[in-house]
Amino acid sequence: xxxxxxxxxxxxxxxxxxxxxxxxxxxxxxxxxxxxxxxxxxxxxxxxxxxxxxxxxxxxxxxxxxxxxxxxxxxxxxxxxxxxxxxxxxxxxxxxxxxxxxxxxxxxxxxxxxxxxxxxxxxxxxxxxxxxxxxxxxxxxxx
Numbered sequence: 001x002x003x004x005x006x007x008x009x010x011x012x013x014x015x016x017x018x019x020x021x022x023x024x025x026x027x028x029x030x031x032x033x034x035x036x037x038x039x040x041x042x043x044x045x046x047x048x049x050x051x052x053x054x055x056x057x058x059x060x061x062x063x064x065x066x067x068x069x070x071x072x073x074x075x076x077x078x079x080x081x082x083x084x085x086x087x088x089x090x091x092x093x094x095x096x097x098x099x100x101x102x103x104x105x106x107x108x109x110x111x112x113x114x115x116x117x118x119x120x121x122x123x124x125x126x127x128x129x130x131x132x133x134x135x136x137x138x139x140x141x142x143x
Contacts, residue, residue: 005052007043010083010128011059013074015040017125018056025102026087028054054085059126077127080107084129092134096120110134 012018022028022044031053032043039061045053059077060070076082089095092110099122100106107121107129119133 007053007055008085009055009057010085010124011073011077011126012040012042012056012124013059013077013126015042015056015058018042019044021104021125022054022056025099025104080123080127080129082128084131087130087132088135089132090135092118092120092132095132 019030019033019042022042023030026044027046028044029047030042030044032041034041039058041058042056043053044056060073065073073082096110099120105123107123108119110118110120112118117133119131121129121131123129
């Protein structure tokens with residue numbers, strides 16, 4: 001059996017701000033942009049990984065949640081406590097400098113973690129936490 005990751009979902013609270021961040025700041029390509037009434041789903045991903053994507057979706061839509069639950073969800077998203085994704089960069093320092101210059105919401109500068117991984121962290125416009133780790137030589141050879 002072979003199973004791969006096709007897509008992951010992150011909520012957005014402002015479709016245009018999320019689109020600008022993922023497309024213009026991270027450099028991801030837009031694969032789909034689907035709207036229905038006041039809702040919008042945007043599929044993005046790195047051009048070099050056409051088989052893996054992030055679907056940015058309206059927070060709390062499509063779930064059987066009450067208004068109170070939706071408010072709680074929005075608060076958790078804004079704190080960066082609910083959703084997130086781990087990314088990798090071949091040159092973490094250069095990537096971090098570009099994110100910082102673009103005005104990204106910096107959570108953590110490049111740091112070597114106790115468990116050996118070197119990474120940095122930013123938040124997207126909705127508050128989702130994005131951790132970006134330094135790709136190792138082994139990972140670079142496999143891509």
